[in-house]
Amino acid sequence: MxxxxxxxxxxxxxxxxxxxxxxxxxxxxxxIEKYRPEYLDEIKGHENIVPRLQRYVEQDDLPHLMFAGPAGTGKTTAAQAIAREVYDDDWRENFLELNASDQRGIDVVRDRIKDFARASFGGYDHRIIFLDEADALTSDAQSALRRTMEQFSNNTRFILSCNYSSQIIDPIQSRCAVFRFTQLTETAIEAQVREIAADQDIEVTDDGVDALVYAADGDMRKAINALQAAAVMGETVDEETVFAITATARPEEVEEMVEQAIAGDFTAARASLEDLLTDRGLAGGDVIDQLHRSAWEFDIPEQETVRLLERLGEVDFRITEGANERLQLEAMLASLALENQ
CATH class of the missing domain: 1.20.5 (Single alpha-helices involved in coiled-coils or other helix-helix interfaces)
Structure with a gap:
């Protein structure tokens, strides 16, 4: 050349x-990936869990683990943080992550997990297999997993993540140290939101932060996604922008609908419901969720709150079984209105 x-x-x-x-x-x-904590001491809101996990790492005595709890509370983050703490820069070579909801058959357990567990590796006593959404595994796959955990316990550690530990068979639960991740506190979510806003040079009003915390409902991932989406809409992230982005009704709007029904004005309550479902774009499940979250904060008599919760449970069950959500919500409001006429 x-x-x-x-x-x-x-x-x-x-x-x-x-x-x-x-x-x-x-x-x-x-x-949500850029600001995902990389190490255990960076995880917010789980002061009762993090020190115990750190102790396992420090003592080099990691058992099989099970992380159970709602979405967006740090289960995957904790698993990856443990891998970084144990393997440092080599963590990706010694950490296998599988999503059981996509790969939920018995062949996954028999093939991919066994191949990884058998693979040669140097310098470490064991490798880590992280099985996300393990409660989606079939019963046969869980039984196969139990046997695999026994067979490779000398050189492999399993971390299972699930929303409902009751969906995991007892033989697997008894082999794991179970950690229950609860919804994150408002303080933890607010601290993370303000930290990200400062790093991104975003102006967030106090009512905007409060709206993000309310819309997240203990889900850090949801709060960060909402902040990023709201930041695109304008220079300032305020309450109005957050509620519009997240398709969330203000607590006072939901309360007004309930108060109208309790006052016996079904027509007004139905109009408020129509506004939430049609104009605001909320799903029936979202309305039920917000009603349940705010029920005890409404300025209504305790007896009416109890009656509301009873109706909510019935409506939620029927919608879960496939009933029409609009019809069920209207029937709930009609029931509350009839009782107070």
């Missing part, structure tokens, strides 16, 4: 590298 050709090739490579760098710089990062 001539010097001219070499210079031309070098310039072309430089131009390409510049284009790639500019393209990468222009991409919008996903904040």
């Amino acid at each position: 001539s010097d001219a050709d070499a210079d031309g090739a070098t310039e072309a490579e430089t131009d390409t590298d510049t284009e790639v760098a500019e393209s990468t710089a222009g991409r919008t990062e996903v904040w």
